[in-house]
Amino acid sequence: MPELPEVETIKSQLSKVIPMDVEEVIFSKVSKSIVKDPEFEIEKFKILKVERYGKVLRFFLDDNRRIISGLGMSGSWRISTTPIDVKHTHVTFIGKNSKGPLYLGYVDPRRFGVMYFLTEEGEAQWLTRLGPDVSTEAFNLDYLLTLKKLRPEKVIKPFMLEQNYFSGIGNYMASEICARAGIRPTRKMKTLSTKDLERIVDATHLVLDDSITTGGTTFSGGYQDAYGDKGEGVKNLVVFYQKQCGMCKMTDVKKITLATRGTYYCPKCQK
16 A cells, blocks of 8 residues: 555656646546545646645645545556556546646556545545644654543554554554564553654654655555656565564564554564
């Protein structure tokens, strides 16, 4: 599943070809499972810029309109100067930028992604479902101390997957953050000291920086960026899908299931 680093990579690539005048929008026969109740008629429009919040992309259009794109389990955007013929392309923007013809295609084999065409007010309301973006200053020690008081019984690793509290973190990041912070993924919030929470903030930034620098993280048959390339973030992983801990380099990584999700940790490095 694309997590914050993968979505940030795609955002950066899209930003290099935008602004874009969209002259036509093409939908696949099954796109209604992705495109949710547009608040305005989808015709011609101009994409002014694209930003990211957590794991979603925000397209800013003329007339204060917005597009929210959540990539789900297998979604991505493709950039091309010729018609896009990639399998499972469900939405295609056809138009031009300052350099000539441009095509942007939303590709999603499993169709768990979502796309909303919203007014400015509609987007503001939609975004209230998300917690602080973990790449911003709003995600800090004070915030985690507040969460510890509010949700003391929450188990830290699955708690990180709740986007209304930790916007941007997905499964591989949660395991890696716990590992880098030296914290067992099974611990409850009430057991975490102030120092533990500080380490979680620092570890989050470390994992983000490593994965963004390498263009995201691609597992077998998974994420591709806006040009169909795979991310190289797997080389930075220390526990997720690893046989031996990448930190101590001597301990076998343990795999357990927490809240139905595969979770990896080092018994030696994480307490």
